[in-house]
Structures are given as structure tokens and as C-alpha cells.
Amino acid sequence: MNETPISPAAPTPSPQAGLGRFTKHMILGAVFGGVFSSIPLLSCLNLFFCLLNMAGIALALMMYFKANPNDRLTNGEAALFGTLSGAGAGLIAGLLGMLLSFLFAGVMAKLMANFADSLPPQFAQQMAMQGTMSVIMIPVQILLFAGFGALGGFLSLTLFFKDKLRA
Amino acid sequence: MNGRLYWSLRALVAATGAIPWLLAAAHSRPVAAVALFHGLCHQLPEKTLSLGGGAMLVCSRCAGIYAGVALGALVPAPRSWCPASRRLLLAAALLLLADVILQATGTIPILHAARLTTGALAGWVASALLFAWLRLELGDAEDRLNRGGGA
Numbered sequence: 001m002n003e004t005p006i007s008p009a010a011p012t013p014s015p016q017a018g019l020g021r022f023t024k025h026m027i028l029g030a031v032f033g034g035v036f037s038s039i040p041l042l043s044c045l046n047l048f049f050c051l052l053n054m055a056g057i058a059l060a061l062m063m064y065f066k067a068n069p070n071d072r073l074t075n076g077e078a079a080l081f082g083t084l085s086g087a088g089a090g091l092i093a094g095l096l097g098m099l100l101s102f103l104f105a106g107v108m109a110k111l112m113a114n115f116a117d118s119l120p121p122q123f124a125q126q127m128a129m130q131g132t133m134s135v136i137m138i139p140v141q142i143l144l145f146a147g148f149g150a151l152g153g154f155l156s157l158t159l160f161f162k163d164k165l166r167a
Numbered sequence: 168m169n170g171r172l173y174w175s176l177r178a179l180v181a182a183t184g185a186i187p188w189l190l191a192a193a194h195s196r197p198v199a200a201v202a203l204f205h206g207l208c209h210q211l212p213e214k215t216l217s218l219g220g221g222a223m224l225v226c227s228r229c230a231g232i233y234a235g236v237a238l239g240a241l242v243p244a245p246r247s248w249c250p251a252s253r254r255l256l257l258a259a260a261l262l263l264l265a266d267v268i269l270q271a272t273g274t275i276p277i278l279h280a281a282r283l284t285t286g287a288l289a290g291w292v293a294s295a296l297l298f299a300w301l302r303l304e305l306g307d308a309e310d311r312l313n314r315g316g317g318a
Contacts, residue, residue, distance in 0.1 A: 049232065076168030076305075136199065140200070141203055158256065162253065
């Protein structure tokens with residue numbers, strides 16, 4: 001069962017201590033994950049284990065390691081990187097999704113204005129309810145993306161950047 | 168990673184995995200939740216489990232993954248498994264992929280039990296190994312503190 005030997009902790013030269021050093025790349029990961037998850041058709045890739053969110057985190061981690069080649073991360077740091085980046089991606093995807101649904105609702109409202117007399121009153125109510133519910137669902141989306149982001153950070157470090165693991 | 172962060176992360180991941188199951192248990196299918204999960208799962212009725220007469224928000228494979236993720240946060244893997252993380256993750260992913268291919272090509276019929284099991288295994292391995300590593304790191308940090316070396 002010995003594949004990745006756990007070497008004794010080695011001090012790593014890091015320009016800044018703590019999570020603060022990840023801020024720029026966490027934001028980049030959030031933007032990648034959030035924007036890609038909001039693009040119709042492309043967002044289908046999220047059907048595979050929240051892939052776009054995870055890919056955004058992996059990409060952000062890759063860019064971080066490119067910018068800081070001597071830095072090493074623990075799995076805890078990678079998981080926190082993924083959690084915060086994923087939460088940002090969830091927020092961005094939620095807001096963009098809400099914006100798109102409002103735009104869609106606006107277009108629908110204009111189209112339906114011609115049939116206003118023949119539409120049941122419940123239709124408008126349901127449209128309004130759907131808009132409200134999409135706002136309520138944003139925290140759920142943040143939670144989901146943050147949870148999968150934690151796994152994404154850990155999986156990225158373990159599977160793609162194992163030489164960057166600080167034991 | 169300190170103790171409070173560790174437990175917060177465990178709670179977060181457990182909650183993430185529990186969401187579709189809690190909604191199913193509450194027989195709740197809000198339109199916005201259906202739309203939200205539609206972005207994360209195909210929701211095909213023939214591949215989706217029904218609990219108490221209502222279809223879940225995700226297919227049986229995704230339901231397994233969510234359950235496994237939640238379970239992994241509640242029951243982490245032993246720390247001795249950490250060195251073999253890559254091998255275990257790849258084995259679980261291969262099993263999941265084999266089930267996907269076999270069912271997608273029609274080699275075997277749609278089996279909810281297989282979808283649930285392989286999904287849950289993949290979810291559990293990922294989540295349980297994450298928390299095994301975090302426990303290992305937390306233990307190391309505590310050891311260093313006890314030795315007076317600082318974290």
C-alpha cells in the first residue's frame with residue numbers, strides 16, 4: 001500500500017504565510033468555475049462530478065504553482081483553497097444564472113404580453129416564484145460548490161501535483 | 168489547518184452530500200432546486216430513484232456519490248491509507264467508469280444498486296481520504312505543538 005512516501009516535514013520557502021497568499025489564484029479559480037458553469041451547453045460538463053468547478057480549481061492551482069514553483073501545499077491548504085474558490089464559483093454561477101433567468105423572464109414577459117388575456121393568472125405568479133426561488137437557491141449552490149471544491153482541491157493536489165505536496 | 172477549520176470542513180462536506188437526500192426525505196422538489204441540480208445531473212427519470220413516491224433531484228449514481236461524500240465526512244478512512252491515496256482514488260474511479268460504460272452501452276441493464284454502490288464508493292473514497300489526510304496533518308501539528316516546536 002506504499003505509493004506516496006510520507007517524508008518528514010520540510011520547511012518550504014513561501015513568500016507569504018497563511019491562506020492570504022492564495023487570494024489571487026482562488027479568485028481566478030472562482031471566476032473560471034463560475035463563468036464556465038453558467039455557459040449553456042458547456043455547463044453540461046458539471047454533470048461529471050462538478051467537473052467545471054473542479055477544473056477551475058485545478059487550473060488555479062496549476063497557475064499558483066507556476067507563479068510559486070518552490071511552494072508546497074498540505075492537503076488541508078489545498079482543500080481550503082478549493083473550498084473558498086468553489087464557494088466563489090457557486091456565487092458567480094448563481095448570480096449569472098439568476099441574471100440569465102431574469103433576462104429570459106423579461107423576454108418571455110414581452111412575448112406573453114400579446115396573450116395576456118388568455119394566460120391563467122397562475123402563470124405570472126409561477127414566473128415570479130421561480131425568480132424568487134432562484135435567489136433562495138444561491139446559498140445552496142454556494143454550499144454545493146464549496147463542498148465539491150474542497151474535494152477538488154484535495155483531488156487536484158493528489159492526482160496532478162503530487163510532487164507539490166508538503167507532508 | 169486547526170481543529171476548528173477541520174470540523175467546519177467536515178460539516179460543510181457532510182452537508183453538501185446530504186442536500187439531495189434531505190430534500191428527498193422531505194418530499195420536497197422546489198422548481199429552483201430541480202433547476203439547480205439539473206446543472207449537476209441529467210435527472211433522467213429511468214435512472215433516478217424514487218423515495219416515498221417522489222423522484223430524487225439527482226440520478227441514482229449521483230445520489231450514491233452524494234451519499235458517499237457525506238459518509239466520508241462522517242467516517243474518514245484510517246490514516247494508514249493516506250500513502251495509497253492515488254491508487255485508491257484511481258481504483259474507485261475505474262470502477263465507476265466501468266459501470267458508466269457498461270450501462271451506457273447496454274451491456275448490462277440500468278441497475279440502481281450498481282449505480283448507487285459505485286457512486287457511493289467513489290464519493291466515499293474521495294471524501295474519506297481527504298479527512299484522513301487532514302487528521303494526519305492535524306495530528307502532526309498537535310505533535311509539534313506538544314514538543315514545543317510550534318505549529
